Amino acid sequence: MAWPMKMESAAVIQQAAYTAVTYPENQIILALIASLAKVSLTTGHTSPTGPTVTLVQLPNGQTVPVHGVIQAAQPSVIQSPQVQAVQISTIAESEDSQESVDSVTDSQKRREILSHDPSYRKILNDLMSYVPALPRFEVEKSEEDSSAAATPAITTVTVPTPIYQTSSGQYIAITQGGAIQLANNGTDGVQGLQTLTMTNAAAAAQPGATILQYAQTSDGQQILVPSNQVVVQAASGAYQSCAAPAGTIAPGVVMASSPALPTKDVKEEVTKKREVRLMKNREAAREYRRKKKKYISCLENRVDVLQNQNVILIRELNILRGFYCHKME
DNA sequence: AGCAAGGTTCGTCAAGCGCT
């Protein structure tokens, strides 16, 4: 078809050149574009209110001011997935492909969400490490990280998560309010839910203290209690917890620790330490695998982005080839 | 349904690294 074309072709050339020059890996394409079209691009300044005006000098010496169609120099797709998505959708629309529009919209949304993901940003930064001129994403601390940071040190160090599992598979969660919830492992978890009410007399952690203590439930099972809490058994038989001033126990209260835990038994101590270590490592392994999965999914998304970008560039190259051949005739 | 092969998930161990 005949180009209504000077403007459009110039815009395409400029867009292609811009796209290519933005990504170092596209230098070959850029060289090809330059050799094919033999155009020189002069990007005008962007007024605060108006669009960029780009002067495109065509091989015959004619200078074409290009408005509107050519967007002002914008951040690279590689920097920002959202921008890439816009570019893709523009071209997809011109291709009259509803399917690709839909998929692009989906991926746009997906990338928009992902762009806020620290793992994704880290990947992007890694990928951009060979493009020093381009700005980096600031890797945000994830929610878990920030929440972990806000957690008092004593809690994190001694008990990473207040959920414990007994030797019989029961799960024990110690809530913020100090209640102990018991849940049976397996399908009947709800049925087996029990609650031991605990009164947390002082929320403040005692820094530096590492106390391993076990409370015994009604069915004789031992449970691990955070080191900043002392579990005592009141006269009524109810279990209570209070802040544990390091090494001191209020007189007159009966410790509910298991009789099977003689404090001077080194073997027991070693066993308990090992259990804590295993529990921590178990949690760490879970967390590591979770992060790994997230990272892999981000990489997969990155593959999608680059594949789309590749399609765009090839398309633009073909257009330019056609334009060049047309000019030569 | 039963079985085997392959895949996935999870817990554990151990090495390495950074921090104090």
Add this chain to the structure above:
DNA sequence: AGCGCTTGACGAACCTTGCT
């Protein structure tokens, strides 16, 4: 040096799939 965290490797248990 000791400690805690991260991460690769390994094995066990469980799940999925294809075949008979």
